[in-house]
Amino acid sequence: MSLSKDQVHHIAMLARLKLNKDEYADSVEKLSRIVDFVDQLSRADTVGVVPMAHPLDTAQRLRPDVVFETDERDRFQENAAAVSGGLYLVPKVIE
Amino acid sequence: MRSSWETVIGLEIHSQLATRSKIFSGASTAYGAEPNTQACLVDLGYPGVLPVLNEEVVHMATMFGLAINATVARRSVFARKNYFYPDLPKGYQISQFELPIVEHGELFITDAEGREKRIGITRAHLEEDAGKSIHEGLDQYSGIDLNRAGTPLLEIVSEPDLSSAKEAVAYMRRIHTLVRYLGISDGNMQEGSFRCDANVSVRPLGQETLGTRTEIKNLNSFRFVEKAINFEIERQIEHLEDGGEVVQETRLYDSEKNETRPMRSKEEANDYRYFPDPDLLPVEISVEYIESVRQQLPELPAAKQHRFVDEYGLRPDDADLLTGSRALADFFETAAAATQAKAQLVANWVIGDLLGALNRDGLDIGDSKVSAIDLAGLLTRIHDNTISGKIAKQVFEAMWDGAGTADAVIEAKGLQQITDSSAIEAVVDDVITANPGQVAEYKAGKSKLIGFFVGQVMQATKGQANPAQVNRILRDKLGG
Incomplete structure (x- = not known):
């Protein structure tokens, strides 16, 4: 296994995924297989190959600094679980 | 005890860029609007939307890079910084990581001995701001306002070249002055347009390796930067002298209690899994473009x-x-x-x-x-x-x-000075007649009394006589 149970636990925490105890063994094995598959790339000779940031061989298009969006808050907030005074409400998060 | 320790500080300054629209969308960046009225589909992270880069942020970052004598990258890349927080709708912040737009700059401050000191600027990169959480008056909820989400930021990262809280403030002031000169940020600290994180560590004097650092988040005034850093330096030294170890962690400064304390949520999540954002292509700028911006620098x-x-x-x-x-x-x-x-x-x-x-x-x-x-x-x-x-x-x-x-x-x-000598002479005569004792003392060698006479004349003329002229006439008459 290329991944440990602790690593999978860490990844699950970062992704905010709640795994049951019996799901762990399965996840460790499946994720390890994916990592091993991709890891074959590390055997390729990449000397002199420029790292690729994007598969399209072109540059970012820029747009002028112009405001063109209008206020559609009411429509967007129809999707929200809870709103109040224009704010989206979420369970209390405070540092 | 302080003298046996050395402080090492690096600052990450977040300066909001003064564009009209957001970095990746056409929503307004104006401050103070009703909550969520300036948050469009792109800012809200709806599926299927595509960010398109604002040309003005490239222009502003280029100006900044040239102004700090840095390398402006011909090619820079946007990356996703992944973390969960309610004010970050997409679950990632679009930022720059391996290939920032500005690298290897410098700025000069005046140190405690009055000498010029060079502060290296590792990099300055473009990124989007997150939204704002509101906790008051919402019971068990927090309210999220995403108007600020997607506002362009330039994050300016210094080398750990600062060796006191005072130097950190001096450097921050220089950056603040600079971004306002360039017109790329309003620098308004009350509105959060200009804020910084401070990385602070201490080490025994003469030690080569750096001590373990802590990061103090979100300092939004020069005064707080100085106080928070000074508190943190003292805390670390005391801790080390008591035989403890500094834990690498993120801390928050509480201005009311004047102390820093560890932040809970982020210490475990300091694993951002950056990768190039597939929604954005590399940003390429030409040498001609950079030169044209250089020509326009104030x-x-x-x-x-x-x-x-x-x-x-x-x-x-x-x-x-x-x-x-x-x-x-x-x-x-x-x-x-x-x-x-x-x-x-x-x-x-x-x-x-x-x-x-x-x-x-x-x-x-x-x-x-x-x-x-x-x-x-x-x-x-x-x-x-x-x-x-x-x-x-x-x-x-x-x-x-x-x-x-x-x-x-x-x-x-009628405040014109009296320059008519005969008028001044008359007043001088009056003053001499009225103060025979002082005249005698003056003539006996107490030459400092000239100030007394000048004062009397100025008083009599309500300050309207020419002091130099009064002086001259007095000396003549007193046989100075």
Whole structure:
């Protein structure tokens, strides 16, 4: 296994995924297989190959600094679980 | 005990860029709108939307890079910084990681010994801001306002070249002045347009390796930066001297208690899994573009300060103060150009009376009640001896209160200096007659008494006599 149970636990925490105890063994094995598959790339000779940031061989298009969006808050907030005074409400998060 | 320790500080400054629209969307960045009225589909992270980069942020970052003598990257790449927080709708922040737009810059500050000290700037990269959480008055909820989500930020990362809280503040002030000179940020700290994180560590004097650092988040005033860093330095030293170890962690500064304390949520999640954002292509800029931006750069604060010393003969401290903002520097130059009075006199008045009056009334230089031209008019009357410096202060106050130009005030209140020698001689005669004791002492060698006589004459003329002339006539008559 290329991944440990602790690593999978860490990844699950970062992704905010709640795994049951019996799901762990399965996840460790499946994720390890994916990592091993991709890891074959590390055997390729990449000397002199420029790292690729994007598969399209072109540059970012820029747009002028112009405001063109209008206020559609009411429509967007129809999707929200809870709103109040224009704010989206979420369970209390405070540092 | 402090002297056996050395402090190492690096700052990450977040400066909001003064664009009209957001970095990746056409929503407005105006401050203070009703919650969520300036958050469009792109800012909200709806599926299927595509960010498109605002050309103005590239322009502004290029200006900044050139102004700090840095390398402006011909090619830079946006990356996703992944973490969960309610004010970050997409679950990632679009930022730059391996290939930032600006690298290897520098800035100079004045250290405690008055020497110029170079502070390296590792990088400056473009990124989007997150939204804002509101906790008051919502019971078990937090409210999320995403108007700020997607506002462009330039994150400016210094080398760990700062060795005290004072240096950190001096550096932050220089950056603050610079971004406002360039017009790329309003630098408004109350509104959060300019804030910083401080990385602080200590090590025994002479040790090569760096100590373990802590990061203090979200400092939004120069005063808090200084206090938070000083608190953190003391805390780390005390801890180490008690045999403890510094834990690498993120801390928050509590300005009410003046202390820093660890932040809970982020210590475990410091694993952002950056990767290039597939929604955005690499940003490419040409050498010609960079050169055209260079041509348009305004005169920078450091260059202006040196010019004020060379061209106007100002004291370096005064030149530094006057070049603190472009508006103030322009005010000084407009006034200096409009009067024969010495530039240092103009500087003294701008720094003293004018800034004093602005401070008193809580006004910005742009709202000054006395214009640069009218101040020049007043100083011209000092220069040509129409009024003394002391009377000029009265005239200035009247001008500030709306009484018109210096000439109008002088005329209306009859404040012209008495330069007619016969009039002054008459007053001098009176003073000599009225103070025989002092005259005798003076003649017996107590030459310091000349000040007393001058004072008497000035009092009798309500300050309107020319002091130099009074002096001369007194010496003649007393047989000095």
